[in-house]
Amino acid sequence: MGETLNFERAEHGGLLVLRPRHRRLDAVLAVPFREGFSAELEQAPPVVVIDLRDVEFIDSSGLGALVALLKRHARRHELQLCHVGPQVARLFQLTRMDRVFTIHPDVEAALAAQGG
Amino acid sequence: MVEPKSDSPSQVQIEIASALQQVRLLARALRAIIEEHCPPAVAADVELAVVEWANNLVEHGYGAAEGRITTLLRLEPDRLEIEVRDRGHPFDPTSEAGPDLESLDAEAESGRGLLLLQALMDELHYETVAGENRLRLVKRFPTAAD
Numbered sequence: 001m002g003e004t005l006n007f008e009r010a011e012h013g014g015l016l017v018l019r020p021r022h023r024r025l026d027a028v029l030a031v032p033f034r035e036g037f038s039a040e041l042e043q044a045p046p047v048v049v050i051d052l053r054d055v056e057f058i059d060s061s062g063l064g065a066l067v068a069l070l071k072r073h074a075r076r077h078e079l080q081l082c083h084v085g086p087q088v089a090r091l092f093q094l095t096r097m098d099r100v101f102t103i104h105p106d107v108e109a110a111l112a113a114q115g116g
Numbered sequence: 117m118v119e120p121k122s123d124s125p126s127q128v129q130i131e132i133a134s135a136l137q138q139v140r141l142l143a144r145a146l147r148a149i150i151e152e153h154c155p156p157a158v159a160a161d162v163e164l165a166v167v168e169w170a171n172n173l174v175e176h177g178y179g180a181a182e183g184r185i186t187t188l189l190r191l192e193p194d195r196l197e198i199e200v201r202d203r204g205h206p207f208d209p210t211s212e213a214g215p216d217l218e219s220l221d222a223e224a225e226s227g228r229g230l231l232l233l234q235a236l237m238d239e240l241h242y243e244t245v246a247g248e249n250r251l252r253l254v255k256r257f258p259t260a261a262d
Binding site (some may be wrong): 027060063067068070092095097099100 | 137160171220223224
């Protein structure tokens with residue numbers, strides 16, 4: 001029922017950047033996304049940025065997967081987001097998730113916020 | 117999959133099987149049609165609302181059972197109406213008196229779908245007629261006054 005998670009992984013100045021290569025983070029992808037990224041976070045540096053530049057659409061299942069990652073790794077990792085498009089920004093605003101996640105315009109801004 | 121009705125060019129019917137992958141197809145088809153006629157923000161809100169409801173039908177209304185989900189889209193000059201029909205377990209999303217999106221636990225991993233549906237649409241009407249559940253969603257277009 002789900003699909004295979006595709007993503008890019010890069011390290012920038014101590015930040016781990018994970019970029020899902022999907023246009024839709026929805027009910028089809030939510031579980032593979034949550035489990036795949038959770039495995040990546042196991043060995044990750046303290047700050048992890050999820051680059052959403054390819055993601056045009058997130059539904060409540062995808063949002064639930066992001067919240068699950070945030071909670072599951074809260075003790076050892078700070079999960080941040082960047083490149084949030086207008087439709088995703090609207091979802092975050094409606095659900096007040098813009099107050100829960102740190103959102104940067106891009107990876108450079110996330111680095112700058114770390115003093116990198 | 118898309119069948120424009122001959123008597124009304126502004127009405128379109130789309131039918132899918134009850135499966136999450138099919139909900140994706142429904143969403144993309146609806147989005148493409150709505151974007152032809154409406155502001156992108158309206159198309160985005162309607163897409164998300166229909167996806168939330170259709171996912172709910174797949175996961176809870178039908179569950180493991182096979183079934184069909186029929187969506188009728190009607191474009192009016194000042195609004196868009198969508199009726200989603202199914203024959204799964206009835207569930208009236210307008211009767212939910214749960215928390216609103218503002219008071220929902222920020223760390224809750226689920227429970228936002230139906231709240232989003234209510235937040236995104238201007239009107240929701242639900243009825244069950246002869247075993248068929250019908251949710252009618254209404255989205256009015258923004259006016260200069262908004």
